[in-house]
Amino acid sequence: MSTPPRAPGGFPVVGVIGGGQLARMCAGPAAELSITLAVLAEAPDAAAALVTPFAPVGDHTDVATVRDFARHCDVVTFDHEHVPSDVLEALVADGVAVHPTPQALRHAQDKLVMRRALTGAGVPCPRWAAARSEADVVAFGDETGWPLVVKTPRGGYDGKGVLVADTVDDVRDWLAAAAERDEELLLEEAVPFVRELAVLLARSPSGQAAAWPVVETVQTDGICTEVIAPAPDLAPEAAEAATLVGLDIAAALGVTGVMAVELFELADGSVVVNELAMRPHNSGHWSMDGAVTGQFEQHLRAVLDLPLGSPRAREPWTVMGNVLGGEPTDLYPTYRHLMARDPELKVHLYGKGVRPGRKIGHVNVSGTDLTDLRERARHAADYIQGVIVE
Amino acid sequence: MSTPPRAPGGFPVVGVIGGGQLARMCAGPAAELSITLAVLAEAPDAAAALVTPFAPVGDHTDVATVRDFARHCDVVTFDHEHVPSDVLEALVADGVAVHPTPQALRHAQDKLVMRRALTGAGVPCPRWAAARSEADVVAFGDETGWPLVVKTPRGGYDGKGVLVADTVDDVRDWLAAAAERDEELLLEEAVPFVRELAVLLARSPSGQAAAWPVVETVQTDGICTEVIAPAPDLAPEAAEAATLVGLDIAAALGVTGVMAVELFELADGSVVVNELAMRPHNSGHWSMDGAVTGQFEQHLRAVLDLPLGSPRAREPWTVMGNVLGGEPTDLYPTYRHLMARDPELKVHLYGKGVRPGRKIGHVNVSGTDLTDLRERARHAADYIQGVIVE
Structure with missing residues (x-):
């Protein structure tokens, strides 16, 4: 199918980048509201592609692919948070309505960006710090107590990218890996939550x-x-x-x-x-x-x-x-x-x-x-x- | 799309003959249950075709078309009651699961068949009769009182195919039209319902x-x-x-x-x-x-x-x-x-x-x-x- 099948009456097309279950579960409500769902899918058998007439397969990290997809859409949104910033910025530069906006989405893509913004806005957070070195980790642990929680700022989900460290030894490999990516780690106190x-x-x-x-x-x-x-x-x-x-x-x-x-x-x-x-x-x-x-x-x-x-x-x-x-x-x-x-x-x-x-x-x-x-x-x-x- | 996209896990394909809103509104629940919906549609922009990846366009009165569609389906069902009996019987003869079955569906396709069956089963109905002639109409009206309700047994919906007759004169044209189709009319008393x-x-x-x-x-x-x-x-x-x-x-x-x-x-x-x-x-x-x-x-x-x-x-x-x-x-x-x-x-x-x-x-x-x-x-x-x- 070369274009999304629009319903008559002026109804819009919502494009979702990513064909996982979150995109899939938009299909029922979209049909009820006569909104056309378009999905940029990872594969022809992606969860959402199975239930959506217009679901081209394409790489969400490729600017040209995403631009071509967005051309069909009145607004572009996401099944996941992994679309690179430069791709999002290119859409915005094209005049595409992107929601959430790239500026907002950064806070869900990078936990350090999120911590800085929330702390700046006075929102209650666990104590946290950015770390590049063992000294950073030791200093934070000595301040907040051990164990502490270590997170990679980007790409984690469902417990992935999260480490509970009893000593700085537990963090050594992650620090090295972060250094290779020229990234910091996020350190958070282990909150005694109920x-x-x-x-x-x-x-x-x-x-x-x-x-x-x-x-x-x-x-x-x-x-x-x-x-x-x-x-x-x-x-x-x-x-x-x-x-x-x-x-x-x-x-x-x-x-x-x-x-x-x-x-x-x-x-x-x-x-x-x-x-x-x-x-x-x-x-x-x-x-x-x-x-x-x-x-x-x-x-x-x-x-x-x-x-x-x-x-x-x-x-x-x-x-x-x-x-x-x-x-x-x-x-x-x-x-x-x-x-x-x-x-x-x-x-x-x-x-x-x-x-x-x-x-x-x-x-x-x-x-x-x-x-x-x-x-x-x-x-x-x-x-x-x-x-x-x- | 040449075949309906089945979800892994042994989930079935339900084929709906007719692409109206009733088929369309099956799409959301089908997705939730991981059931694949297939629709034999009247047109590419039929209500259900807009939201269903597998929605071939075809004539529901053509045996070959319906058979070809049914081949993809674990069960065949309907958006409307207008599929001819011989088409349905051909599917059953092929071993296709058809629900409702042609035998049951006849009662929704033909109001005289329905009245006969319900009366036979002891279900409360308005007084009714089949009519071919003006004499039939007059006899029934004189028995139950005027006005009476006249229905074409087949094809009516939303008030179409229904006539309220004050005298036999009102029924004359319908009797002639029914005679041309070699059909009877259904007469019903005008029930004084609350x-x-x-x-x-x-x-x-x-x-x-x-x-x-x-x-x-x-x-x-x-x-x-x-x-x-x-x-x-x-x-x-x-x-x-x-x-x-x-x-x-x-x-x-x-x-x-x-x-x-x-x-x-x-x-x-x-x-x-x-x-x-x-x-x-x-x-x-x-x-x-x-x-x-x-x-x-x-x-x-x-x-x-x-x-x-x-x-x-x-x-x-x-x-x-x-x-x-x-x-x-x-x-x-x-x-x-x-x-x-x-x-x-x-x-x-x-x-x-x-x-x-x-x-x-x-x-x-x-x-x-x-x-x-x-x-x-x-x-x-x-x-x-x-x-x-x-």
């Missing part, structure tokens, strides 16, 4: 913002495995404070589209910012079934500068369970079993081949009994992964 | 059935303009009785997939069957946002003989307003305005060009205040149609 929360919001180019209820996220081996919406036992003032942190960041960084702010909740109820993502995010998958406006519809509305939809939760609780690849590769009989066991289960699969630990789907379940919902979401995710067999 | 209800349910080849809450439908000029879920002030026993009528019909006719039964509610609270549709139906559009399992997901599950999802309503009330084509053709600025006015509004547009009276979309809105919800759904639909300007 749990992890996330604020998900959308902000439009006009400056309208809408935040979903604050959620609790549960990580296992650095990967989000469960999200509870809303976060249980979170005092209304604490939820409001966390939401304001998110809204402050969005305004300070000029965010457009959906943004997730991962937070550590401390013993005194206050929060500090852990990570940022400027795109629909795992912590918001619950909203697809649990909220009036899901995060993928909201992202489309935000990047198009359409009025934002209501983030109201439709049910008292929604629990999301991430499905990671396990032993079983033949998933169709698996979900058949789950559907029979739990008719309320919402199964979302990404059309991806199974590889151990790969995010291949998620389940949502909503209702009034949180303990029961958590058990059911956990069971379903474990069953698809083959961790349990009935 | 309102119209609909039962929507799904039934799988294994015989599992699930019914959504009974809804009230409001028709204007023979076209459904509003649906209220659940039907207000319907006693639980009356709702149960209406649901049982639907379940009885589904079992008696061997229905597979989603079926809608349109009912007349009489003054004594009992119901009689008006019409049947064996596919997702306008009266079920509310379920896309208002129920745990929407009708398009449920139809996919049913025709694949997957366990059915919960039809539970997520909110106390959901109101659906149909959007018909009016004066405005440039709909994008229109819905922008509506989104700003009502962030809770769920807008569904079908990617179709505007023609006066054509169904081009619908809106859903859910909550606790029914009067308010009805006003908002009505406003949104009227605004898109250009009936009101603010």
Whole structure:
């Protein structure tokens, strides 16, 4: 297909760079709103390419390829944060509407840029420092205590690019590798958090913002495995404070589209910012079934500068369970079993081949009994992964 | 694209004959479940073809075309009821799984076949008769009273193919036309109903059935303009009785997939069957946002003989307003305005060009205040149609 199939009536084309599950999950809402989705995909069988009529395959690091793709689009947005700055700047120079903007996106691409900006804006962060040398590391560790958290500023996700260092010896190889890339490392204190929360919001180019209820996220081996919406036992003032942190960041960084702010909740109820993502995010998958406006519809509305939809939760609780690849590769009989066991289960699969630990789907379940919902979401995710067999 | 793009993991391809909005609205749920949707479309810009990678254009009345399409599919189902019996029988003879089956579908294709079967099964119907002559019409009218309702058994929808006759003179032309086609007309008494209800349910080849809450439908000029879920002030026993009528019909006719039964509610609270549709139906559009399992997901599950999802309503009330084509053709600025006015509004547009009276979309809105919800759904639909300007 040589051009995206536009619907009559003046409806726009939203181009997504990257054909992963986040692009894929925009397809349903785009169809509902009569918006045409275009995807610059990594491969013909990329998750989003399987469900999108216009999904040319191309390299997102190649300026000419991305420019050619953007020509078909009224606005360009992202499935991931790995598009190089020079490619983004070339689009902007061409007059393409890019959301989030390259200036905003830098904060999600580089954790040092993010820490500097948030600290400058007065947003609560863990204590942090940039390090080039062993002396930098030792000085920071001696100040904040050991162990400390070491991060590569760029390219990390799902626990990758993160190291917990007990001594400077643990950091030596990473320092050498960073030096070769002429980069610094980010050092952060190991925050004694009581749990992890996330604020998900959308902000439009006009400056309208809408935040979903604050959620609790549960990580296992650095990967989000469960999200509870809303976060249980979170005092209304604490939820409001966390939401304001998110809204402050969005305004300070000029965010457009959906943004997730991962937070550590401390013993005194206050929060500090852990990570940022400027795109629909795992912590918001619950909203697809649990909220009036899901995060993928909201992202489309935000990047198009359409009025934002209501983030109201439709049910008292929604629990999301991430499905990671396990032993079983033949998933169709698996979900058949789950559907029979739990008719309320919402199964979302990404059309991806199974590889151990790969995010291949998620389940949502909503209702009034949180303990029961958590058990059911956990069971379903474990069953698809083959961790349990009935 | 020469074959439908299957997701890895053993997931099936569901082929839909017809590329209208009902096929289109299957696309989102299919992607979520990793099911590949294939569409035999009327044109490259058919509503469903705009959002489906595999949507060959072909004539649904041509056996060779439909056979070639079905070759790619694990199951074949329908966007409409106009596929000729011989085409369907050819597929079945080829060993293709067709749902609903040709035997069941006949009851939705021919209203006389439907009346005979329902009466035979003891399902409450208006008094009816088949007519070939003026004498038949006069005899029936004298028995049940005038006016009476005259229907062409085949091809009618949205008030087309229906005539209210005050005298036999009104029926003369229709009798002649029917005689030319060697068909009978269906005569029905004009039922003194107090309102119209609909039962929507799904039934799988294994015989599992699930019914959504009974809804009230409001028709204007023979076209459904509003649906209220659940039907207000319907006693639980009356709702149960209406649901049982639907379940009885589904079992008696061997229905597979989603079926809608349109009912007349009489003054004594009992119901009689008006019409049947064996596919997702306008009266079920509310379920896309208002129920745990929407009708398009449920139809996919049913025709694949997957366990059915919960039809539970997520909110106390959901109101659906149909959007018909009016004066405005440039709909994008229109819905922008509506989104700003009502962030809770769920807008569904079908990617179709505007023609006066054509169904081009619908809106859903859910909550606790029914009067308010009805006003908002009505406003949104009227605004898109250009009936009101603010």
